[in-house]
Amino acid sequence: xxxxxxxxxxxxxxxxxxxxxxxxxxxxxxxxxxxxxxxxxxxxxxxxxxxxxxxxxxxxxxxxxxxxxxxxxxxxxxxxxxxxxxxxxxxxxxxxxxxxxxxxxxxxxxxxxxxxxxxxxxxxxxxxxxxxxxxxxxxxxxxxxxxxxxxxxxxxxxxxxxxxxxxxxxxxxxxxxxxxxxxxxxxxxxxxxxxxxxxxxxxxxxxxxxxxxxxxxxxxxxxxxxxxxxxxxxxxxxxxxxxxxxxxxxxxxxxxxxxxxxxxxxxxxxxxxxxxxxxxxxxxxxxxxxxxxxxxxxxxxxxxxxxxxxxxxxxxxxxxxxxxxxxxxxxxxxxxxxxxxxxxxxxxxxxxxxxxxxxxx
Amino acid sequence: xxxxxxxxxxxxxxxxxxxxxxxxxxxxxxxxxxxxxxxxxxxxxxxxxxxxxxxxxxxxxxxxxxxxxxxxxxxxxxxxxxxxxxxxxxxxxxxxxxxxxxxxxxxxxxxxxxxxxxxxxxxxxxxxxxxxxxxxxxxxxxxxxxxxxxxxxxxxxxxxxxxxxxxxxxxxxxxxxxxxxxxxxxxxxxxxxxxxxxxxxxxxxxxxxxxxxxxxxxxxxxxxxxxxxxxxxxxxxxxxxxxxxxxxxxxxxxxxxxxxxxxxxxxxxxxxxxxxxxxxxxxxxxxxxxxxxxxxxxxxxxxxxxxxxxxxxxxxxxxxxxxxxxxxxxxxxxxxxxxxxxxxxxxxxxxxxxxxxxxxxxxxxxxxxxxxxxxxxxxxxxxxxxxxxxxxxxxxxxxxxxxxxxxxxxxxxxxxxxxxxxxxxxxxxxxxxxxxxxxxxxxxxxxxxxxxxxxxxxxxxxxxxxxxxxxxxxxxxxxxxxxxxxxxxxxxxxxxxxxxxx
Numbered sequence: 001x002x003x004x005x006x007x008x009x010x011x012x013x014x015x016x017x018x019x020x021x022x023x024x025x026x027x028x029x030x031x032x033x034x035x036x037x038x039x040x041x042x043x044x045x046x047x048x049x050x051x052x053x054x055x056x057x058x059x060x061x062x063x064x065x066x067x068x069x070x071x072x073x074x075x076x077x078x079x080x081x082x083x084x085x086x087x088x089x090x091x092x093x094x095x096x097x098x099x100x101x102x103x104x105x106x107x108x109x110x111x112x113x114x115x116x117x118x119x120x121x122x123x124x125x126x127x128x129x130x131x132x133x134x135x136x137x138x139x140x141x142x143x144x145x146x147x148x149x150x151x152x153x154x155x156x157x158x159x160x161x162x163x164x165x166x167x168x169x170x171x172x173x174x175x176x177x178x179x180x181x182x183x184x185x186x187x188x189x190x191x192x193x194x195x196x197x198x199x200x201x202x203x204x205x206x207x208x209x210x211x212x213x214x215x216x217x218x219x220x221x222x223x224x225x226x227x228x229x230x231x232x233x234x235x236x237x238x239x240x241x242x243x244x245x246x247x248x249x250x251x252x253x254x255x256x257x258x259x260x261x262x263x264x265x266x267x268x269x270x271x272x273x274x275x276x277x278x279x280x281x282x283x284x285x286x287x288x289x290x291x292x293x294x295x296x297x298x299x300x301x302x303x304x305x306x307x308x309x310x311x312x313x314x315x316x317x318x319x320x321x322x323x324x325x326x327x328x329x330x331x332x333x334x335x336x337x338x339x340x341x342x343x344x345x346x347x348x349x350x351x352x353x354x355x356x357x358x359x360x361x
Numbered sequence: 362x363x364x365x366x367x368x369x370x371x372x373x374x375x376x377x378x379x380x381x382x383x384x385x386x387x388x389x390x391x392x393x394x395x396x397x398x399x400x401x402x403x404x405x406x407x408x409x410x411x412x413x414x415x416x417x418x419x420x421x422x423x424x425x426x427x428x429x430x431x432x433x434x435x436x437x438x439x440x441x442x443x444x445x446x447x448x449x450x451x452x453x454x455x456x457x458x459x460x461x462x463x464x465x466x467x468x469x470x471x472x473x474x475x476x477x478x479x480x481x482x483x484x485x486x487x488x489x490x491x492x493x494x495x496x497x498x499x500x501x502x503x504x505x506x507x508x509x510x511x512x513x514x515x516x517x518x519x520x521x522x523x524x525x526x527x528x529x530x531x532x533x534x535x536x537x538x539x540x541x542x543x544x545x546x547x548x549x550x551x552x553x554x555x556x557x558x559x560x561x562x563x564x565x566x567x568x569x570x571x572x573x574x575x576x577x578x579x580x581x582x583x584x585x586x587x588x589x590x591x592x593x594x595x596x597x598x599x600x601x602x603x604x605x606x607x608x609x610x611x612x613x614x615x616x617x618x619x620x621x622x623x624x625x626x627x628x629x630x631x632x633x634x635x636x637x638x639x640x641x642x643x644x645x646x647x648x649x650x651x652x653x654x655x656x657x658x659x660x661x662x663x664x665x666x667x668x669x670x671x672x673x674x675x676x677x678x679x680x681x682x683x684x685x686x687x688x689x690x691x692x693x694x695x696x697x698x699x700x701x702x703x704x705x706x707x708x709x710x711x712x713x714x715x716x717x718x719x720x721x722x723x724x725x726x727x728x729x730x731x732x733x734x735x736x737x738x739x740x741x742x743x744x745x746x747x748x749x750x751x752x753x754x755x756x757x758x759x760x761x762x763x764x765x766x767x768x769x770x771x772x773x774x775x776x777x778x779x780x781x782x783x784x785x786x787x788x789x790x791x792x793x794x795x796x797x798x799x800x801x802x803x804x805x806x807x808x809x810x811x812x813x814x815x816x817x818x819x820x821x822x823x824x825x826x827x828x829x830x831x832x833x834x835x836x837x838x839x840x841x842x843x844x845x846x847x848x849x850x851x852x853x854x855x856x857x858x859x860x861x862x863x
Binding site for chain 2: 018078117339343
């Protein structure tokens with residue numbers, strides 16, 4: 001029995017732990033991931049496996065190199081989740097080295113060079129995605145039409161291996177474009193956004209997710225379900241997702257109402273691209289988001305606004321990754337300026353006046 | 362009546378069911394009683410007995426020291442066998458002056474002050490009540506052990522309007538206040554009325570957390586004849602029993618930082634304190650026993666026991682059937698804010714609300730891992746602090762930085778440590794830092810004192826030198842004057858001479 005004081009109390013502790021949190025986040029990602037793997041078949045499965053394996057191996061090597069406990073840190077699940085999120089944001093039929101390089105960048109550059117778990121300033125998965133997008137713009141913008149496992153258009157196991165190995169180019173009839181991509185290219189050709197929108201899949205289909213896009217970003221409905229699970233488990237709070245989605249929706253609604261030929265409608269913004277994956281799983285990353293509720297509201301709103309700006313006014317069709325990383329850079333500043341009010345002090349830190357009761361007793 | 366919203370806090374596993382249905386049982390008299398001279402906040406009491414003296418139950422054995430202090434009485438009759446350094450119930454395991462009594466088993470009472478049995482208004486003045494509470498050695502029995510009479514005396518310096526009775530008992534496991542409210546509701550309410558009378562306040566709020574429905578019902582029933590005592594059911598959320606947070610929840614008034622609740626007109630007393638006051642006033646008995654919850658999964662038979670003060674924890678554990686399985690931690694008080702006991706050979710004192718033997722599963726100690734900035738501690742902090750940032754500053758040794766973002770506003774409730782998924786001992790850091798800052802503060806005050814002493818000495822030396830010079834000059838002048846007077850005409854120049862000499 002330890003009777004001598006080792007440290008001060010409390011002598012009871014919540015059952016919550018880092019690995020429990022990570023496991024629940026992965027569980028919440030499962031439906032959307034499973035749907036993406038089914039929708040895009042064997043190449044997507046290979047890419048996911050490669051990305052996860054690389055992330056784990058890179059994490060183990062870095063931990064060993066930095067002299068940290070390998071087994072314990074690996075078991076917390078953070079590296080696995082980083083790899084997972086990265087894979088979900090990649091084009092599903094990308095060659096193996098995209099996943100490999102991406103995971104390497106995420107874990108080594110994005111995480112450990114900043115000091116490891118809890119120290120990284122930017123979301124590692126988004127850092128990797130941006131590095132890949134800027135370095136390999138072609139591979140990162142090759143989208144395929146849905147080819148569900150078991151359907152006629154689905155590539156076989158061996159065919160998939162050749163795609164992933166990068167040995168054969170994708171068949172012409174499989175290539176497709178994302179909704180946001182179509183809008184951007186057609187607009188640059190002078191075609192009104194309103195006209196293009198009519199040719200896009202209807203909102204219900206976007207919500208379902210049967211459309212070209214990143215491996216795990218297409219099904220808005222399943223991502224929303226996962227996000228709601230995290231909300232009910234109180235693993236994330238509503239502040240960041242609601243602020244981000246609310247700001248994006250408001251800007252989209254207003255701009256679309258003012259000029260429908262120039263700006264896409266609100267449902268397209270919310271249901272396509274990385275909006276929902278970003279709102280519930282990426283922007284809410286503990287390490288790279290503010291710790292106070294008010295700070296989180298500002299952070300989420302900033303991501304929503306930047307996403308709309310990049311999508312509507314920038315050169316890239318999609319902007320969630322950039323928006324997240326830009327707002328990540330603001331976090332230290334937000335944390336400084338948005339502390340909760342201290343008990344017994346005013347917002348400015350002065351001790352409250354000893355004023356008399358608010359209510360007569 | 363709805364309570365006001367209090368920020369933060371945590372939901373706990375309470376485990377109160379281990380002992381909540383166990384009625385309070387008396388502890389058989391131990392063979393020896395160990396009564397430390399300091400069982401309260403303030404200066405240690407001064408012994409008024411010597412080794413070999415025979416003492417009676419309730420007899421004063423150590424009087425209150427001047428200033429903030431409280432007296433100590435014999436919990437039973439017997440012989441003083443030693444007055445020596447003995448292990449204190451404090452995690453440091455340091456020793457302190459303790460009066461050791463070998464009991465004679467007869468429990469003979471000393472002559473007690475006459476009981477005040479009249480109904481309200483009592484036949485004594487509030488000031489007389491105060492001195493009786495002070496003489497009975499009553500201290501805050503919720504755990505802080507602040508001398509109660511001093512709190513009753515606050516009315517001389519503050520404008521008080523409300524007495525708040527703390528029956529929240531928000532710590533897990535502890536059920537001593539719960540049992541007291543259920544079993545002795547009438548006496549508790551009587552104590553509350555006496556306290557209100559002594560404080561001369563018109564408004565009383567009796568606050569109880571909702572997880573004690575029987576206690577709520579019992580107190581409501583007992584208070585029905587006194588409709589001016591408002592009984593409030595509070596949400597079950599730790600740390601509801603923290604003085605400032607309780608005042609906010611019950612009255613909507615927020616105690617300003619670094620001020621007392623008395624500054625906003627409220628005084629808080631614990632349920633057990635009210636019971637002790639009633640006993641002292643109604644029967645003349647000083648504070649010589651208290652109800653202690655002995656619980657935890659490491660205790661064979663958890664219980665609520667009325668324990669004579671000075672009984673060893675060891676005797677208490679034996680009375681509860683012993684330890685099984687061998688516990689991981691032995692705690693005095695609750696698991697959130699209590700402290701580990703240095704040994705089983707420490708006495709139960711006035712502030713001991715519980716003795717807990719916790720198994721490793723209950724404590725759920727884990728290896729510390731890096732902070733992932735999840736913000737749980739920020740949401741949990743009832744004081745609106747950012748524990749993760751403060752801990753980082755403390756770890757870096759930047760105590761001033763930690764102070765600048767509110768270190769001194771921390772009430773050490775432990776919610777942040779409890780909720781941290783990385784098992785970072787946040788409140789441990791803050792307690793350490795507060796101790797360091799206190800030491801620095803004391804040090805700088807000592808430096809200031811030394812500086813001012815040196816300055817005073819220098820000034821005094823300068824003054825003395827000045828005076829000496831002046832005296833020498835005066836002597837010289839006097840001599841010169843005498844010489845002049847003897848030499849020449851003495852009448853025409855006294856004024857000019859006088860000027861010279863001054």
